[in-house]
Amino acid sequence: MWSFWRSKKRFSLDELRYLTDQLGKVQIVNDVNKDFVVEALRSIAELITYGDQHDSSYFDFFMEKQVMGEFVRILKISKSINVSLQLLQTISIMIQNLKNEHAIYYLFSNEHINYLITYSFDFNNEELLSYYISFLRAVSGKLNKNTISLLVKTQDDEVVAFPLYVEAIRYAFHNENMVRTAVRALTLNVYHVGDVGVTRFIARPPQATYFTNLVKFFRKQCLDLNSLVSEALDGPGSDKSSTILSAVDEIEDSLYYFSDITSAGIPDVGALLTDGILKDLVFPLLLPSLETDSTYQVVHVGPVTSLYLICCILHILKTKDLANIIAAGLFCSPEAFVTNSIHKENGDLPEIDCSHESKELESGNFQHKNVELQLILPNSSSGALVNQHKALTTNLGTYSSACVRETLLSYIRSGSEVETSGSLSVLAMLLQTKELDETMLDALGILPQRKKHKKQLLEALVGEASAEEQLFSSETRDVFSTELDGYLQRIKSQYEVSSSTEEEGSSPRVHRSQVLDALVTLFCRSDISADTLWDGGWLLRQLLPHGEADFSSHHLRLLREAYRNWVRSLILEIRGVWPDLLVTVLSSEWGKCKRAMEASKPRKEPNSILLSLCLSHKEGVQSDSSFGASERMLEVVKVLVLLHQLLLFSAGRILPEKPPIDPRTDNPDNSRAKAAGIDVSGPKPGTEINLVDALSCRIAFERGRERHLWFIAVAVEMLGWVILAEELPLKQHKGIVRVAAPLAGSNPRIDDKHPKWLHLRIRPSSLQPSETSKSSHGSMKSKPLVDGRWTLAFRDEVSCKSAMTMVREEMQLQSREVERRLKPLLNLEEATRMRDDISQTP
Secondary structure (H helix, E strand, O other): OOOOOOOOOOOHHHHHHHHHHHHHHOOOOOOOOOHHHHHHHHHHHHHHHHHHHHHHHHHHHHHHHOOHHHHHHHOOOOOOOHHHHHHHHHHHHHHHOOOOHHHHHHOOOHHHHHHHHHOOOOOHHHHHHHHHHHHHHHOOOOOOOOOOOOOOOEOOEEEEOOOHOOOOOHHOOOOHHHHHHHHHHHHHHHHHHOOOOHHHOOOOOOOOOHHHHHHHHHHHHHHHHHHHHHHHHHHHOOOOOHHHHHHHHHHHHHHHHHHHHHOOHHHHHHHHHHHHHHHHHHHHHHHHHHHHOOOHHOOOOOHHHHHHHHHHHHHOOOOOHHHHHHHHOOOOOHHHHHHHHHHHHOOOOOOOOOOHHHHHHHOOOOOOHHHOOOOOOOOOOOOHHHHHHHHHHHHHOOOOOHHHHHHHHHHHHHHHHHHHHHHHHHHHHHHOOOOOOOHHHEEEOOHHHHHHHHHHHHHOOOOOOOHHHHHOOOOOOOOOOOOHHHHHHHHHHHOOEEEEEOOOOOOHHHHHHHHHEEEEEEEOOOOOHHHHHHHHHHHHHOOOOOOOOOOHHHHHHOOOOOOOHHHHHHHHHHOOOOOOHHHHHHHHHHHHHHHEEEEOOOOOOHHHHHHHHHHHOOOOOOOOOHHHHHHHHHHHHHHHHHHHHHHHHHHHOOOOOOOOOOOOOOOOOOHHHHOOOOOOOOOOOOOOHHHHHHOEEEEEOOEEEEEEEEEEEEOOOOEEEEEEEEEOOOOOEEEEEEEEEOOOOOOOOOOOOOOOEEEEEEOOOOOHHHHHOOOOOOEEEEOOOEEHHHHHEEEOHHHHHHHHHHHHHHHHHHHHHHHHHHHHOOOOOHHHHHHHHHOOOO
């Protein structure tokens, strides 16, 4: 009866008629006929899709025979999971592939779709749940202002039921990421239809609890990320890179989802999300966690996580209210947040609403109860909470009253690497947030001068007296803006958090001076990476684009002192392992730094704050290796270039395209390189050289295979080599270069037990910058080249000492040439004295 081996054309109306007739004869689905039913359902989907593209009579037949009703009947008489799976897949395929609007309209009518949406499937089968969610998503993909009316129920012109949406959000917090993603896509399809009735339905209880639950679920994601970050900070030996990056991706996906919701143009919903993020995350967790005194810190988010999340929220959620309230919150003290949180903790902590969980509770897959959101002292009993509250209120008299903004500046002045980087990122993100009022930036002390002047000029042109006074008067009257006062009042009334802006002397001018002081202090630090210092340099460049007067002589004096210290470090590098490539690296970094300083936005994304934790787990490099020396040299060059450009910039000078470096000069006639016949192109293996000053030695590159060669060290301009040559028997004092290695970093040393032996370290000939060794996620792709070693055996002790002297002399010539080329950059009168001091250092 159900054999498909018939001589009929597969894609034909007759085939559709036959399958429908046979399906109508099925009175119960059992083990005998379930395979036929599954195959019939699959084939009908193919035929309807084919007919939609080629012949409308296919769907006419589908409507005439009320095949959708037949599908529902088959579902009712079947207990087979396979039939349910195929039925959901069949309807999903049809909905996704039908292009005819009339066909879609028919499918959504007669309540068949709503019946399938509310049908009690057995979701103990995970595959069935997956097919069900795909079916819901397929339906949502065809929603518009016409079709959505077929899926809702109304009463007195008000939507009272919307099964598609209500059933979907039951699974919004499922443990499977693909399920959550599908539900989010479905909800966005609903929101963007823009139906007024549906909008009112989803924005009022109990549906509105979905948005508060979203925030609470996001808050748990933030707490989970914080746990991973804490482990990475506490246990530097463990590699949490992939886990942290995965958690970061989920958090950013959630924020982009929030952004998509707010952009759908539903004011009540946008306000719900903004209020939830501020009330459940920003004020009770993120801002108070930046308190530097851990004695009073009762929240369970570390400052590093908090800095990242604040940046991420500002970067992704482009909401005026949210941006300005967060900025205003920086003027509040952590004490106010913590006290408010304690009062709330001793009251009732809201949990995720589980009113829609019946289906998932039956299947065991509902995850709401796993999202436990006790944020403050989660494992404490109520008595312990009361004791903690008493202890805190007892000590509030000694609690720091500094506002969060000042805490950020303290991190810049003296925080750890990641705290400093995070604080700079927060200030840079605030500066880049277009939704933030310029008056708020001014109050924070980070309004760029070009914007400040433009604002004052515009106000003066429209005749505002205060603006004219500020623009043309030598004494500027700095007052907090009415906008800031308004946001602070909202924070106090809506979130019960008081500001600390009443302190004496508070003003945009004072705050701007504090920011400049913190940045200059940052540039004087030696415990912060050049990469982070460059971020600080970009921020300073934004604040003072033309060397403004706010940059005081005190600031300049500190910068010059820092510059002199780094000049000493650079001179050490000139005498170090990589002088031959120092000018090349410096020229390259000069251009990079100039582009970074003049860029319109920071170089880094918010996740760079946490990415630095991932990079810290790369394979260690020995500090005494040439590769370790290259890392140090690169750091010194990057910091020196930054400070040099900042000094030029603070003096109001335009940054040149290239660094000030003296040109090359000809080699002196009496140089050892000239006598050997070696020019700047270097000694290539197989080329002929003069063995004028060469010394005979023995060396074994392989065990038991000793070779007699001639050794010579030469320097040509900034380059240098140690060379082993084989004497030509027919040409007196001539030889063929067999091997050559860099002179710099060779570190000549006579063996303590064998005074005829000379040890040389052989450095790689090319520099391997750390950037080229990292993958896109920060892990090491390949190991750096390791140093080699030569042990040369000479005829006697005198020859051995002569060889060591030769190496040192040529190294000194090489270093002097590098120093001569760099002298305009160093620009210090005491350069010679420092060089002499260093050369005398043992």
